[in-house]
Amino acid sequence: MVSIIVPVYNDPEGVRATLESLRPQLAATDATAVVVDNGSTDRTPATIDSYADGESIRHRTEAEIQSSYAARNTGVRATDSDILAFVDADMTVPENWLESALAEFRSTGADYMGCSVDLTLPENPTLAARYDHHTGFPIGQYLEHQQFVPTCCLFVRREVFEDVGLFDHRLVSGGDKEFGNRVHEAGYEMHAAADVTMFHPTRNSLRALISKDRRVGRGLCQLQRYYPARYGTPGVPPRPSGIKSPDPALPLRDRLAFSALSHTLTGVRGLGYYHEYLASLRGGDARDKGGAGDSAGPPELEPRP
Template identity: 50%
Template sequence: MNEYSTHDERREEGEKSQEWDGEAREWPQVSVIVPVYNDPTGLRDTLDSLIEQTYPTDAHEVLVVDNGSTDETPAVAREVADDHERITVLVEDEIQSSYAARNRGIEHAGGEILAFVDADMIAEEEWLADAVRAFERTDAEYMGCNVEMVPSEDGGSLAERYNVRTGFPIDHFIENLGFAPTCCLLVHRSVIDDVGPFDSRLLSGGDREFGHRVRDSGRELQFAPEATIYHPTRSTADAILRKSRRVGRGVYQLRVFHPDRYDSAVPVALNPLPYLPPRPERVRNVDGWSDFSRREKVGFYLLSYARGICNGLGRLEETVRRRVRASW
């Protein structure tokens, strides 16, 4: 008997009497897909939290997809999978892309609902049950969950506090940007069958492109504020800016691969907007702005400016990469 036996026994006892809004119903089959690349600690934390889910054991599986890791990540995945039958380890090492890894998971998934979780997220015990209840109650086909950033106990650096305040406003993404990030996304299998899987060519922005395909198919994008999952904060400015640069590369790739949707009159690499200082009122929209010290306000503004510059540099970098490649 392992350390999770008590939780498993409790779930098994509860499977016979689950109710949805007072009505006894069967839980739908769910496949939780976790892509990972060189993150053994994050993967272990995520799998530990998924093992603890109260969702019926026989109604869900966890598919870990290693994207060609070069460290001990594959060993961690196999170690946990050896102890838990519902965890399966897959490999996608032909294409270096988290979206290719997710597609590999989709190919092997047996669930009618696909839940995508990144390999550094921490899920509450009731997360999957809460998410599926919301999914079924709203008759959703595409739904983002609530994401809360986890700060350090001491409050962390200025960069970490900035990341906590600006991290993942999922409701804003869904309502105003037309997609939910893949760190917290539930999709019905029928959606994949209709609009297709993720674009594995993309380094970044694949969640945006996929969400827009779903939206353009006439489906409603849903948000479940009651289903919460936790994301670790980026604790350094370097980590925040590296992500912005990667996002910038993805912006250019979206234009290249999907010009019908993302093309513009101004070439992406020459667009001056990312290099311009952000409007002060935009930065002041950060939650709790009035409580910040003057030093924090200046630091937050400079980080916002630096993020825009790195986004622009990412676009330029991808432009150069593709032109050099085309000239060979």
């Protein structure tokens, strides 16, 4: 049995698009979707309820911890499926996506698999959208060089969670990398499904890009704080990896703009890192009230009877 975990926070239109995309494939594969609302304050819960039938689509809530990783953990606990897939609210999938993904997952003997992600541009895309589309989701590179894939396109066997634990909900970003690194260290088979594609909308504003990179910077510091043996000493940021050389085939104007934006966002990432670092020196972290704080590490998943 397969369950698709969809975490969501204040995104009614995004979760609607995702469920419209997934729903036709659930009956065909005997899969279920578990949509976990992370304490939304808008129409998101009502939107989920309009699709939930208690069987193929189920609505769960994680209101105690404001964290997409906590929401994913709640989804995992809400099902006893052998295979768990993770899809972000606002993503869409083509016909036969689930069937193709499961066929590759099983035929390769993978325990942990990432799908390919194509970023979709809106009509008349902004500079921010075109930049986001250009940088993309290099899933194969993530897996080859950093031993992880993003949680927006991930398949994992339940036994892996039972062995290495769930996602670390203390992290505002980088929980996908930390979990993938644990899976790699435990010796499980990891695979990138290059021919199984999902779709993710681009971030279309500079504010959205800044918010993401600031969060990534905070997550880098938290990884060092909680896992210094693996990620380095807190206060010494990792070498920047956000600066990407624009494709030489791009028009000169785009190359110059993308290069400037890449350097700017790398600086934003650094600001996020030091914001988190200074907050940790004051005896806490930079999470908003209601966050996971400095509690224990990744929670365990109890084996099924």
